[in-house]
Amino acid sequence: MLSVTEDIPLFTSWIGTRRHITVYRFGVGRPGPKIYLQGGLHADEPPGMLVLHHLIRLLQERDDEPNGEIIIVPCANPIGLSQRIQGHLAGRSDLGVGGNFNRNFPDVSAQLGEQLSLLRSEGHVLDEAAIRLALRNAVAVVVPKTELDSMKKALLGLAIDADYVVDAHCDNGEVVYAFVSDPDHPAADLLSRHIRSVVTIGGRADVVTFPAACYRPWRVARELLPDVAATRRLAATIEYRGTRDVSDDVATEDAQGLIGFMEAVGVLESSGKVQPEAVSLRTTLECVEYVQISAPGLLIFSKATGDNVEAGEEVAQILDPTTGERKSVTARSSGIMFGRVGSRVAVPGSTIATIAGTAPLATDPGDPYP
Ligand SMILES: [Zn+2]
Helix, strand or coil, rough: CEEEEEEEEEECCCCCCCCCCEEEEEEECCCEEEEEHHHCCCCHHHHHHHHHHHHHHHHHHHCCCCCCCEECCCCCCCHHCCCCEEEEECCCCEEECCEECCCCCCCCCCHEEEEEEEHHHCCCCHHHHHHHHHHHHHCCCCCCCCCHHHHHHHHHHHHCCCCEEEEEEEEEECEECCCCCCCCHHHHHHHHHHHHCHHHHHHCCCCCCHHHHHHHHHHHHHHHHHCCCCCEEEEEEEEEECCCCCCCHHHHHHHHHHHHHHHHCCCCCCCCCCCCCCCCCEHHHHHHHEEECCCCEEEEECCCCCCECCCCCCCEEECCCCCHHHHHHEECCEEEEECCCCEEEEECCCCEEEEEEECCCCCCCCCCCC
16 A cells, blocks of 8 residues: 655744654545544553554555545654653653643634635635535634644644544553544444443543544534534544553454544455444443542452442552552442553552443543543
8 A cells, every 4th residue: 555654844932953754645635534643642551553653654565545545643743752751751741831632632623604604705615625624724814932832733634634533542541442433433342342441531622632622623523514424523532551562463453443444434445344342331431430549549440341340349549658548539429441551659649540331420520541
C-alpha cells in the first residue's frame, strides 16, 4: 500500500527550537470512510506509539489500497517527548501552563453553523461533504498563540472530518480497555472485539479531550442538518495496558487488531477472517468508580487489573511504614477493576484505581485525572 509522509511544522515558541508532527497518509483522496489514528498524545505512554509504528509497517506491506483514507500520527506530541525531569520523561502535562496534554482542545462546535452559512452563501449544497469542509474551515480559522496551541490545532485539523478517530494511550495495568464517544455506534462493538477490550466505556466527558473535540461538532452537525448528517462518527480512546508493556510481538498483534477493525468497517478490503468474540464489558462513564484515597503511605494493591471486584471488597492497602498502620481501601461498587495508578506512593485525594460496573454511581468525580 502506498503511503505519503508529511511533516507539519509547529508554531515556534522558543528561539532555536522547531518541532513538527510527522503524518503518514494512505489512500490520499480516495472516496470512502476516513480513519484517523494517533499515539503518544500523552508522550510518556509508549505502547500506542509502537502499535501505530507496526500498523504503518503492516499497511505498507499490503498489496491493496484502502477504500477510503487512513491517516496515522505515531508520535502526536513532540513537545511532551522533550520534557524530562530528573531523568524521567514528564509527558502527560505541559510543564508550562498548558496542563494535561489531553485537555482543552479547541471545540469548534460553536463555529460550525457560521461556517455552514458561509458555504451556503458561496453556493455550496449543504451535504455531508459540506459539513466536512465546514469543520475543516472551522479548525483552519483557530489562531494558535503558542506551540502547544498549534500542536492541538494540527492534530484536530487532521482528524475533524474523519468517520473514525482512534487515540492510542496506555494505563498502568495489564489489560486493554477503551472509551468510546457513542457506545451504541455499531463500530464501537466492532472496535471492542478487534482490540480485545476488557472494558468499553461510553458516554460524554465534560472535559474537552482530543476525542471529545473530534465528535462534539458532529453532534451539532446532526442537530443543524438532521437529514444530511445522519452518518454517525466514532471517536475512541484505547488504553494499551501499561507504560512498560512495549513489545514488538504484542504491538504487532494490537496493530493486526486495528487492521481487523478497519476491515470490519470497510476502510480496508475484508480478508474474510471470522469476527473475534466479544470479551468486553460494555458500560457508561456514570457506572465507573474512581477509587480515591484519603491517607498517605505505600500503596499495596490487593487486586490486579482485569479482576472482578465485589462492593465492599478490598482493592488495596495503604501502609504507613513509620507506624506499621495499614488502612484498607475498599470498592464501593461491584465490577471489573480495569485501571490503576502507576506510583506505589499513595497521595491523599488522588485516584488509585478504576472499577467498571453496570449500575450508575451517585457521585460525580469531576476530572479524576486532571
Ligand atoms: Zn493517556
